[in-house]
Amino acid sequence: MKLIFKKPTIETQKAMSHAALNPFTGRGINPEIKSAEEKIKELTGHDQVKLVNSGNSAIISVMNALKGPFILPDQGGWSGLKKIAEFLKREVYFIPTEKGIIYPDLLEEYLKQLPVLPSALFITSFAGYTAEQPAKELFEVCCENNIILVEDASGSVGDPEKRLCNGDHAHIIIASTGSPKIVNVGNGGFISTNEKKILDNSRFLLKTLRADPITATGISTEIKKAPFNLFETMHACKILKKNIQNTFHEDKRGINVIVPSSDPKAHSRILREKINLEGRSIITTCPIYDRLMEKAVCIEIKNLDTDCLNKENLSEIKEHVETTVFNTSNNEYPMHPKLKW
Numbered sequence: 649m650k651l652i653f654k655k656p657t658i659e660t661q662k663a664m665s666h667a668a669l670n671p672f673t674g675r676g677i678n679p680e681i682k683s684a685e686e687k688i689k690e691l692t693g694h695d696q697v698k699l700v701n702s703g704n705s706a707i708i709s710v711m712n713a714l715k716g717p718f719i720l721p722d723q724g725g726w727s728g729l730k731k732i733a734e735f736l737k738r739e740v741y742f743i744p745t746e747k748g749i750i751y752p753d754l755l756e757e758y759l760k761q762l763p764v765l766p767s768a769l770f771i772t773s774f775a776g777y778t779a780e781q782p783a784k785e786l787f788e789v790c791c792e793n794n795i796i797l798v799e800d801a802s803g804s805v806g807d808p809e810k811r812l813c814n815g816d817h818a819h820i821i822i823a824s825t826g827s828p829k830i831v832n833v834g835n836g837g838f839i840s841t842n843e844k845k846i847l848d849n850s851r852f853l854l855k856t857l858r859a860d861p862i863t864a865t866g867i868s869t870e871i872k873k874a875p876f877n878l879f880e881t882m883h884a885c886k887i888l889k890k891n892i893q894n895t896f897h898e899d900k901r902g903i904n905v906i907v908p909s910s911d912p913k914a915h916s917r918i919l920r921e922k923i924n925l926e927g928r929s930i931i932t933t934c935p936i937y938d939r940l941m942e943k944a945v946c947i948e949i950k951n952l953d954t955d956c957l958n959k960e961n962l963s964e965i966k967e968h969v970e971t972t973v974f975n976t977s978n979n980e981y982p983m984h985p986k987l988k989w
């Protein structure tokens with residue numbers, strides 16, 4: 649099995665090198681930054697976009713612009729959201745979820761019993777990177793209750809079905825373009841919104857945390873491949889979820905696969921040895937807030953180059969997972985013959 653850890657494409661690397669060797673010396677907004685912001689606007693449909701130097705910079709700039717309290721999912725979110733809210737001394741409520749998924753009717757009920765109306769709900773597009781949140785329905789509840797929905801779309805930029813990372817279903821979208829992400833530049837992030845006031849409230853932070861032109865060039869180039877990367881990654885996860893005998897959220901779109909495990913530490917260690925990627929790993933051990941608060945191991949398909957997501961490699965990953973975690977052989981559950989590759 650030859651797996652390849654995700655890297656920016658050669659085209660992106662060349663474009664970034666070119667930008668490094670040809671720095672902009674004119675006045676005003678750097679054209680590379682402007683061009684990347686325009687491309688993000690096309691994807692999200694929002695009219696305001698700001699590039700920043702990381703996903704967490706985007707989160708801190710947005711949280712700083714809002715008063716709080718904030719609602720976060722009780723699992724399957726991003727731990728940076730918790731840390732940054734704490735750093736900014738914003739109160740946080742953790743909404744109960746169904747293994748990371750927030751149900752819109754439950755959100756409605758939950759809001760009714762809170763002592764103070766929160767200013768925003770922060771979600772990641774995929775709970776634990778493994779199960780799509782009902783973004784549109786959550787957005788509707790948020791609008792009815794005057795709450796801002798902030799979607800961390802680090803895992804969903806370029807959604808071919810336009811259900812995630814869509815400005816029609818989120819007041820604010822933030823994303824990391826670090827590594828390994830769907831827009832995989834190794835650095836950077838962005839904020840996208842129609843609420844100019846949010847960006848004005850954090851003007852100083854946004855200036856301090858702005859992205860450099862080399863990162864902006866990387867984003868402009870890499871974002872073109874985002875819909876393809878996302879589609880291929882989700883497709884590989886769909887196949888694995890269908891074929892591995894027991895996974896969480898098996899019917900939901902996602903970019904990793906999480907399997908229940910009786911001994912997550914031991915199983916992760918064995919799987920890291922079996923699925924070796926020259927020192928890099930695609931295995932995460934649960935329980936962990938960023939994935940699921942369950943005894944489980946995650947196979948981070950999102951970390952892999954789409955070129956290696958072929959039938960042979962996926963069959964071998966399935967085989968390793970099943971023999972390690974479930975102690976059964978592949979023969980009992982052969983790969984689903986009807987799935988297209």
Ligand SMILES: Cc1ncc(COP(=O)(O)O)c(C=O)c1O
Binds near residue numbers: 803826
């Ligand atoms: C969902 C999510 N949001 C935000 C971040 C933070 O991004 P950055 O490392 O660019 O600050 C990460 C990092 O892994 C993440 O997984």
